[in-house]
Amino acid sequence: MLYQGVNRPGWWLAIVILAACAEENSFEHQSGPLAEPSGARQGSVSGIPGGEQAPLNIEEPTSVIRGPYTAEALAGEVGDLLTEFADRLQVRDIEGLEQHLTPDFLGHALGRMASGKEQTLPLGALRRELQAVQGPGLDCQAWLADLSALVSNWNQVTQAELHVLEAEFERGNPSPYGVVTFRVQLAGITLGGKQEALARRVRGAFLRKEGAWALDRALLEAGFDLERTGPGFVDVTNSTAVNQRGPAFGQPGNDSEGWNGAAVADVDGDGRLDVFLPNAMRGYLYLNQVDGTFREAAQECGLLGTGGGTGLVFADFDADGDQDLVMGGIGWSNAGESGGNPLRAFENNGEGHFIEVTKQAGLGANMPALGLVAADFNGDGFLDLFVAGYGRMEAMRNDNWIQATNGAPDRLLLGQEGFVFRDGTRQAGLHDRDWTASALAADLDQDGDMDLLTLNHFGVNRFWRNKGSGRFERDEQGLGGSQARLTFGGTLGDFDRDGRLDLYLAGASSGTGRRMFAALESTGEVDLSRSLRGLAQGNHLLRGTLSGFEVMPDAAGAGAAGWAWGTVAADFDLDGRLDLACVNGFVTGELPADT
């Protein structure tokens, strides 16, 4: 039945697949004790001296709810409770936590810092493992006092998060009992300026009490602490005056997920890098000033009413020495088979003032562009544009979840002399109907022309080899069998320092999805389960070789990044090794609930 559902598009399935999952699991991608499945299910305790007393125990549900939807709905209920719990910890409302525990609660202390094996991490950070020791639990007051001692030592709680990892529930209507493994992450800054963080994996027994779930047992399974002293990144949004606010999500002008693009260039030729951020209501052009601040100048520079705001690139399209702009606007509310808005082109007058030249540039046709990449694909010396065609989901949803075939066509727009383009898609052979979100260009096989990677939703990514003069062939083996099927963005960089570009992919991650698809495998749907898991597996790292890319296990430690969108590779600490930054989150509402 689920198999039929997979081939029958419907939003209900999307909700099922993508639902209820802030509980993306960073432990799954890390080495160390938290990466292992909960083998020692009972009584593996830390920080408490072993003694004669019986170890803390949790009863397994006697009759487990098997339906993945019901189980996930219940996991969502417990997840909401954990979020509320985290919110109280963030403001050190320890007394307020008591209502989330049963009167007979017993649990292992979470807050005392680890004293086990130490490991030095980059940038002087230190990681300490928890020693697993058998032991009994603390009662409600003692357990809360332990948590209180931890957070009261900080002058600020910078992070408090509790997320569901695994969940099983006792049958019943409503279910009376659940065993939920969850992750606790707390971080704060001491008065001396030391950053401290701890991560704990807890196996919890939850009882339904007067209609609401409450924590009855908390077994500590594994954990580690992190600490570091020293400067890192500093949020200078306010002090540099890039703090203009837009409408809140859900308000007019901010009513899609916001395909909010960003592009960097020195648009006014003063040697400093400026930033343009398009949006449905208005664009923001932040001009970099000599005094360490920015000045917002979209109106005076002609970029106030650009609309749209998906992929965009600055480049000197007319080769006159300044940075022109082309931007996409997915335009999901427009009619037509592929719909979309036209790309829009803006010519720089050399002083940072932009004039729209969309029609002169031959860009009048509608196309639902999500990603945009500029490069000279046919080697004629003029910059071309690859337009990643996504689709119009409100009119025509993806026809399949693991390999959709009804995305909008991609386009290759060939640059001519003087900022003019003509459609060269057909000759280029770039004829697929994937739901393409982003694309990357580089000479990956080092044969003198620009190859393309298309990064897709509801299907695998593609390696398009340029066979010369801008004619492309799809290399089905070029991505090493990568099963990523919901990729939002990616970046090329040499992460293993062999002089060759590797590929990092930012994609959807969903604890719910992974749990459900794993459950599917037990029904015998092994291949389908594997494919579906590609929708929820998080980020991927692929190592570049001369013949193509190879998938790196667990993304070499960079796999768990939530529901990831933008990503960038850079050597932030300048040690000669490229690091990775990634932004994430689908939609954050005001309520603690996460559906």
Next chain:
Amino acid sequence: MVASSSSHESGVHGSAIDASHGLETEEEAFHPWALHMDPSGTSFNGRQRNRLFVACEEGGFSDLSVLLGSDSPLDGRSLVAADFDGDGDPDLFCHNLQAERHQLWRNDLGSQSRAVTIHLRATQGHPEAIGATVVLEGPAGPVAQVIARGSGFASSGSPNLIFGLGSKTSAEVKVLWPGAATWSSQGIVKAGGAYLIVQGESSPRVVEVEAGQLSDPWPRGLRLPIGAKVPPIVLENAVGEARNLALGVAVDLHFWSSACSPCVRGLAAMDPDARARLQLVCVDPGLRRSEAVRLLDEWGIAGEALFAPFSPELREGSLGALMDVGSLPVPSTVHIDASGILQGVERALE
């Protein structure tokens, strides 16, 4: 939601902002991916923290997000890294979904002298050398990066490349120029420099960079810079009744929490006269306020105990223009002079 029938018109041209754009019928006003969630209520994979994976000496990455300060929980979309202040290291700029759309993080890891910035100019094909791959022989092996226009998600990043040299003082650079099938050796670059590499030239040209620094951040938690005029402040007492802070006199607001041991220790140990000169403001939630009142009694502090309003709505209306109470470290002392100007913030250090 205002209804209009503009939803099926083709793309919006011209530079005027169409105020009705996006205001279709209620059903159509949201993208399907958003239609099934309450846009102001329930989250959907929300509150996720930005990640920073730092490369390890022994290979692979370490997730140090929580320790490095750029782990905003806002819903990020595009992300670019570029050296905005010309100090050599890459800073980060992000475009979020929320009203707080834009975020800029200054890189303060403090290793700029190890940086090399590379600009390229091609003499064959398009001059910007877009798509060129540059390899620098770094301290941990050769590192390749590509000049990209269009990368990440809906992003176009820095037009130049930054390489770290670690402990090396100089390194050789090779370039695979667009259209070329063989690597070109481009000479040696030195740590701390910026260079223009021109296709066909055997040594890099030094580029003079006007180094600066992105402005220092406002004190953590504050929404005003030092020197700004502070709007009227409304606090409340233990039972939630509003208390206007007196205007026209200098005041030192000392924010503290009874759940913060350093706050309690510091106040308990403070000279009573010095303590009396502070206007204490407790940031605790309602259930804890009795504990705060008890401590104030114990310390013999006369007068009514004052609290920062706890509900987000009240906070926005009273202290919101001055600070985000939730992200203010405590203890903090905020100095406001007699004319209502924010003079500074002091944080006790042990």
